[in-house]
Amino acid sequence: MTKKEMLQLKMTATRVRMGVIEATHAAKSGHPGGSLSAADALTYLYFKEMQVDPENPSDPERDRFVLSKGHAAPGLYATLAERGYLPVEDLPTLRHNGSYLEGHPNMNKIPGVDMSTGSLGQGVSAACGMALAARQQEKDINVYTLLGDGEIEEGECWEAFMFACHYKLDNLCILIDVNGLQIDGPTSKVMNSEPLDQKMDAFGFNTIICNGNSFNDLEQAFLLFDRAHGSGKPTCILLHTTKGMGVSFMENDPEWHGKAPNDEQYQQAMQELQAAYDQLGKEYEQWLK
Numbered sequence: 649m650t651k652k653e654m655l656q657l658k659m660t661a662t663r664v665r666m667g668v669i670e671a672t673h674a675a676k677s678g679h680p681g682g683s684l685s686a687a688d689a690l691t692y693l694y695f696k697e698m699q700v701d702p703e704n705p706s707d708p709e710r711d712r713f714v715l716s717k718g719h720a721a722p723g724l725y726a727t728l729a730e731r732g733y734l735p736v737e738d739l740p741t742l743r744h745n746g747s748y749l750e751g752h753p754n755m756n757k758i759p760g761v762d763m764s765t766g767s768l769g770q771g772v773s774a775a776c777g778m779a780l781a782a783r784q785q786e787k788d789i790n791v792y793t794l795l796g797d798g799e800i801e802e803g804e805c806w807e808a809f810m811f812a813c814h815y816k817l818d819n820l821c822i823l824i825d826v827n828g829l830q831i832d833g834p835t836s837k838v839m840n841s842e843p844l845d846q847k848m849d850a851f852g853f854n855t856i857i858c859n860g861n862s863f864n865d866l867e868q869a870f871l872l873f874d875r876a877h878g879s880g881k882p883t884c885i886l887l888h889t890t891k892g893m894g895v896s897f898m899e900n901d902p903e904w905h906g907k908a909p910n911d912e913q914y915q916q917a918m919q920e921l922q923a924a925y926d927q928l929g930k931e932y933e934q935w936l937k
């Protein structure tokens with residue numbers, strides 16, 4: 649990827665993070681931690697990887713995305729807003745009475761949401777069904793789904809993983825946000841899933857480990873997914889990320905899994921993100937010269 653593209657993606661991901669903070673602060677609830685860890689992957693998916701058109705969100709030929717870790721809804725909504733599916737100004741209506749931006753994604757209300765999720769473990773199963781349907785209809789559709797590393801403590805995920813490999817769904821890309829934390833502590837203490845790469849390999853996946861907060865790494869990982877088409881193997885990308893990424897006091901702290909910033913914390917978070925954005929803007933201008 650060119651330096652210009654890289655800077656643009658970083659700036660977009662920073663605006664996505666600002667959207668997450670705006671939304672959760674206004675809602676006085678919601679899930680910033682896992683939205684921030686996934687912001688780079690969501691940005692890459694919607695701005696580089698997926699064949700989608702915000703002008704035609706229900707195009708039957710579009711690639712599909714299922715946010716299996718549905719609590720990261722603020723991250724998805726902020727990404728959809730940046731991509732033009734919905735107005736950025738609507739983000740602060742998150743979780744308010746009457747708003748279409750519910751605490752977890754509702755496919756019947758939000759343009760660009762392909763599956764309603766929130767009950768952990770279920771989204772990945774729906775994604776498998778979508779990938780199988782696309783294959784049976786001989787359509788060139790990729791299906792992407794994002795899970796959390798706490799979510800995979802749900803047995804249903806492993807049933808879906810078996811299904812994906814049994815049916816050779818090489819148009820399916822399972823992303824797992826390995827941020828090391830779930831709702832109230834480290835996944836290694838609550839229910840250790842490591843060595844995850846070996847487990848996914850053993851199930852039959854084309855398994856890729858990447859830094860999920862690096863656009864260079866993400867580019868390489870999705871290239872390997874592309875190359876796996878025709879192999880009969882579904883892809884699993886293990887995104888090693890930092891929960892709360894981009895807001896210093898939220899990073900690596902399980903407290904920020906499902907808590908909103910108060911007014912003071914909101915100010916600090918926005919200042920940090922604005923400073924990062926301005927810095928990227930300067931680099932971008934220099935590059936243009």
Ligand SMILES: Cc1ncc(C[n+]2csc(CCOP(=O)(O)OP(=O)(O)O)c2C)c(N)n1
Binds near residue numbers: 681682769800830831
């Ligand atoms: C079936 C089900 N059980 C419990 C919950 C409550 N819950 C919401 S998020 C979460 C922890 C998820 O951790 P992880 O998948 O690691 O998410 P991330 O770190 O990416 O935010 C739990 C237990 C739920 N949404 N669904």
Ligand SMILES: [Mg+2]
Binds near residue numbers: 682796798826827830
């Ligand atoms: Mg996690």
